[in-house]
Amino acid sequence: MAEEKLSFQAEVSKLLDIVVHSLYSNKEIFLRELISNASDACDKLRYSALTQPELLSGAADFRITLTPDKTARTLTITDNGIGMNKTDLVENLGTIARSGTANFLSQLSGDAKKDVSLIGQFGVGFYSAFMVADKVEVITRKAGETEGWRWTSDGLGEFTIAEDPTAERGAKIILSLRAGEDDFLDGYRLRRIVKTYSDHIALPVVLIEDGKEETANSASALWTRSKSDITAEQYKEFYHHVAHAFDEPWTTLHYKAEGAIEYTALLFIPGQKPADIFNPDRKQHVKLYVNRIFITDDCEALLPSYLRFVRGVVDSQDLPLNISREMLQHNPVLAKIRSGLVKRLLAELKSKAEATDGDYQAFWNTFGAVLKEGLYEDFERRGDIMELCRFTTTASDEPISLATYLSRMKEGQEAIYTISGDEIEVLKRSPQIEGFLAKGVEVLLLTDPIDEFWPNVIGTYQDKPFRSVTQGTADLSAIKGTDKDDEKRPEPAASDAMAALIAAFKLALGEQVKDVRSSDRLIDSPVCLVADDGDVGMHLERLMRQHQQPGERAPRILEINPRHPLIRRLASEATADGAADRLKDTACLLFDQARIVEGEVLPDPASFARRLSAVLEKIA
Numbered sequence: 001m002a003e004e005k006l007s008f009q010a011e012v013s014k015l016l017d018i019v020v021h022s023l024y025s026n027k028e029i030f031l032r033e034l035i036s037n038a039s040d041a042c043d044k045l046r047y048s049a050l051t052q053p054e055l056l057s058g059a060a061d062f063r064i065t066l067t068p069d070k071t072a073r074t075l076t077i078t079d080n081g082i083g084m085n086k087t088d089l090v091e092n093l094g095t096i097a098r099s100g101t102a103n104f105l106s107q108l109s110g111d112a113k114k115d116v117s118l119i120g121q122f123g124v125g126f127y128s129a130f131m132v133a134d135k136v137e138v139i140t141r142k143a144g145e146t147e148g149w150r151w152t153s154d155g156l157g158e159f160t161i162a163e164d165p166t167a168e169r170g171a172k173i174i175l176s177l178r179a180g181e182d183d184f185l186d187g188y189r190l191r192r193i194v195k196t197y198s199d200h201i202a203l204p205v206v207l208i209e210d211g212k213e214e215t216a217n218s219a220s221a222l223w224t225r226s227k228s229d230i231t232a233e234q235y236k237e238f239y240h241h242v243a244h245a246f247d248e249p250w251t252t253l254h255y256k257a258e259g260a261i262e263y264t265a266l267l268f269i270p271g272q273k274p275a276d277i278f279n280p281d282r283k284q285h286v287k288l289y290v291n292r293i294f295i296t297d298d299c300e301a302l303l304p305s306y307l308r309f310v311r312g313v314v315d316s317q318d319l320p321l322n323i324s325r326e327m328l329q330h331n332p333v334l335a336k337i338r339s340g341l342v343k344r345l346l347a348e349l350k351s352k353a354e355a356t357d358g359d360y361q362a363f364w365n366t367f368g369a370v371l372k373e374g375l376y377e378d379f380e381r382r383g384d385i386m387e388l389c390r391f392t393t394t395a396s397d398e399p400i401s402l403a404t405y406l407s408r409m410k411e412g413q414e415a416i417y418t419i420s421g422d423e424i425e426v427l428k429r430s431p432q433i434e435g436f437l438a439k440g441v442e443v444l445l446l447t448d449p450i451d452e453f454w455p456n457v458i459g460t461y462q463d464k465p466f467r468s469v470t471q472g473t474a475d476l477s478a479i480k481g482t483d484k485d486d487e488k489r490p491e492p493a494a495s496d497a498m499a500a501l502i503a504a505f506k507l508a509l510g511e512q513v514k515d516v517r518s519s520d521r522l523i524d525s526p527v528c529l530v531a532d533d534g535d536v537g538m539h540l541e542r543l544m545r546q547h548q549q550p551g552e553r554a555p556r557i558l559e560i561n562p563r564h565p566l567i568r569r570l571a572s573e574a575t576a577d578g579a580a581d582r583l584k585d586t587a588c589l590l591f592d593q594a595r596i597v598e599g600e601v602l603p604d605p606a607s608f609a610r611r612l613s614a615v616l617e618k619i620a
């Protein structure tokens, strides 16, 4: 029979090289990976058979078997699931398609010791078989097809594929064990590994030894068991299996909803940020089962996007089994389940947020930016989500709730002040917050892109409006703060002098600015830019430009600080004859400086450089 030789994708070769040469001590996880794949394959077939029952011809009882052969020194793992055809084999076992393994590769540091420990964390899927085997054969036939195939590799860069008429539906994986790995032929050892890692698998994992069969796991879907019968370790293993993740779940939520609509949910919030959390598809990841039969892991209607960090399963008898994925989107029962899930998840977060153990902080740092999307997407739950939000502020590196913010507001303060940008540290040095800092008024430092959108949609919290300190006028005079240093600062320039200076600046800058005005938000800086009320915010405009969505550029307002020594001096000269002409370059320089502070790219850097050199020349 013709045998075809093919090369692994370069990334797979790299991965295999690490796997084969690693001295990773916890090699037994290969079995967890292969059993997990077998279980997924059975789930897939069971689902396809709902609409194409002919796929099941023959065995409909799904199971996984483990057969050690001490003479041949092989361990064989079989399943009667969906199987693979030739294209599947090349794609699934010759390239890296899945994010978990790709993630593993992206984390590689080049430090052999560190990289090897990653194997344990990520599992590396099918390829982990090469940790214990120097030859792996996969004999497989896809459900509904007649041709069978044999995939063979020693894990050294190449694999072969040939037709195999003996293949039965599903997959049989034969591992020829490396020298010294005979331990994996021992029934006792195998049973223990299955118990440890695969007990939650909903199908029987059967050990076949000397012709005798024995089921080595509990073989009941974990979520159907009662909470008191499940150990923390079992929950964790299940999480690893269902989420294709290898971290500690931050929280586990297991409950049965009873009433008009019944369902069981076993949900996890991961401890670490999944690599695809900011993918544009914003897909949720909870798997849907109907009466223990896997339906889909791609049901958008099950959870809103802002909870897409949640992993786990939902199982209900109240949904029809043979419903198409498209129909699911509009199913009223599913809508009720969704609303129940959201309620429970938010309640769980609330109780964690109210606990004083500081654990909530870890969640917020990992997924806060995602949860915040709910502020503008989920009208109904906006209030609940608002209470769960935490913010870094000018007064606190430890993020605080809005309730805390309100409790610290100054007398006369009517708004919740915000500033948005890319980095906390840069925001803290923004000129626009100087006046607020001096009066002890706290400002929320917003650095997530989503922060550009929700404050406008929400408008207020407890009747206090959100107000950007880089937009509109600052009404600082009404706020009774304790600005101890106020008296030490110089008097503002005389108002007629300021008026003349402002007129000169306006003349110099023309259309480039919307207005020039005296500022009361500045303390140490001479100038700053602000957006006019109703215009696009400055940070948002920059974000849109970064994402190739240049809209109209809104001209900004240049505010100048009447108490700054430089401005005072310029003002004192501004009423003299011909002052406007002399002030032209200075106005341009200060305007450019304000733009640089904002992180803007100067449209005419050459003129800026020329003016700056001219100034430096005078002082040199």
Ligand code: ADP
Residues within 6 Å of the ligand: 033, 037, 038, 041, 079, 081, 082, 083, 084, 092, 093, 098, 100, 101, 124, 125, 126, 127, 170, 171, 244
């Ligand atoms: P993952 O399980 O995360 O997708 P693996 O490396 O474990 O990654 O497996 C790669 C792919 O190979 C699987 O997604 C699946 O399509 C296919 N596969 C592996 N084992 C089997 C099996 N026993 N039956 C059918 N397909 C399988």
Ligand code: MG
Residues within 6 Å of the ligand: 033, 036, 037, 125, 126
């Ligand atoms: Mg796998």
